[in-house]
Amino acid sequence: MTIFFAILFSVSTLVFAAGLAMKIAQYARTPAPLKIPTTPAPLTKGGVALRLGREALLFESLFRGNKPLWLFAFVFHLGLAVVLIRHARYFETQVGPLVALVQPLAQPAGLAMVAGLALLLVRRLVVERVRYVTGPSDILMLVLLLGIGVSGMLMKCVVHTDIVAVKAFFTGLMGFELRPLPADPLLGLHLLLVCLLMIIFPFSKLLHAPGLFFSPTRNQTDNPREVRHLAPWAARLEEKG
Template identity: 50%
Template sequence: MNPISWFFVGLAYVAGAVFALGFGWKLWSWLRTPNPLIIPTTPAPTTAVGAAARVAGEALFFKSLFRGNRWTWFFGYLMHLSIAVALMRHAVVPLGVPVGGSDLDFTALGPALNDLIRPIWDATFRLGPLFPIAVIGLLARRAWVERTRYISYAADYAILLLLLGIGGSGVLMKYVWEPDVDAVHHFVFGLNPGHPFAPAPLGDPLFLVHFSLVMTLMMVFPFSKLLHAGGIFFSPTRNQPDNPREVRHVTPWASR
């Protein structure tokens, strides 16, 4: 392989290590943070099961955001849904799922499953352009809503522009300048540990830009506001049951 291909291989492994170690360190620091007081945002459920359901509702449906601002919820939910679909569609290559041409081949699963899965899979194809549209909506909110603009930092705009670059380059590759799909598949699959490395598709600069932006996102993810993806599960205002009357909570220093 040439030095440029080795650069992109190294970039992928560095980004993966930074993402995994940074995310793991933040999760560990949250787990070690004491929560001696019961401080759920009321009205709140009074049981652990209810608190878990509340966290699930926030993580899956953004219920608080829906009650607070419908337009922000719409663009935010559209963006997260598009990301989830994109991750699902992208994961099939490094996981080694057989592909046919530029898309998945479900015929090996049998006619019945193929007829069931294929329409659903094809429907996700149409969600791609919605991702940059959602990011543009969130950028417009930060730029034009005075209260939001006042509390926004340069890093907030940079993250959205990074996401816009990823989504925009992905849509261009899908609809305008399609790369060499086989070369991309071999390169990405070769990044799996235990598999021989494959040269980067240097003839597809748009893919290399897209790939570099994704690796950049992975490296900044653990150190940015994007980490709310994991932090929502550790928020005491959401994950605690409102049961101070039923259960006595004694702080460690008070019990000595």
């Protein structure tokens, strides 16, 4: 089990990092020939940065468009953020101040994450107009995330595992040292689902977070009258002409 997960985590981390870098490079190369910011839009670059920050942290446009969906998504993402920060302790030799700060929120955050995911899944299955545009991959992504959240909460609240040994395994793996991983079936399931998520994440719809910053509807200033918008490739053609 130790050797299997050491190899699996190494491969999944490599796929995750390479896939993420590849997709971000693809986003950066995609031309944006038109000036198409969603109005009302900021007139300055500072306003654009502020807008992107509100969108990334508060889901501003979703709040305006669908408040129940915003609530489900915000609860899930907030819980997920706390859970991810807390999980950093398994890769640190000494617990950092941010991890220590969120430590008391671990159980509420895990419950919020699972509850948000469950509500999003129910919405996909119950609301007819949403169910009509829902594909199998949409359901599978939510089920995968739910599996990770539920298995993690079970280890936190019901079937406890040896977290000291788990931390030793991951800190050792970072230093290319193999340390034994607890032979816990629930832990094995949790780690297996996490590795699966890491492998498919860069190639799935879950990659909307970095994509937001490359969206021309969000990252452009609303100044088409004052400044002519010219894509780099169009500028090169104009210079040649």
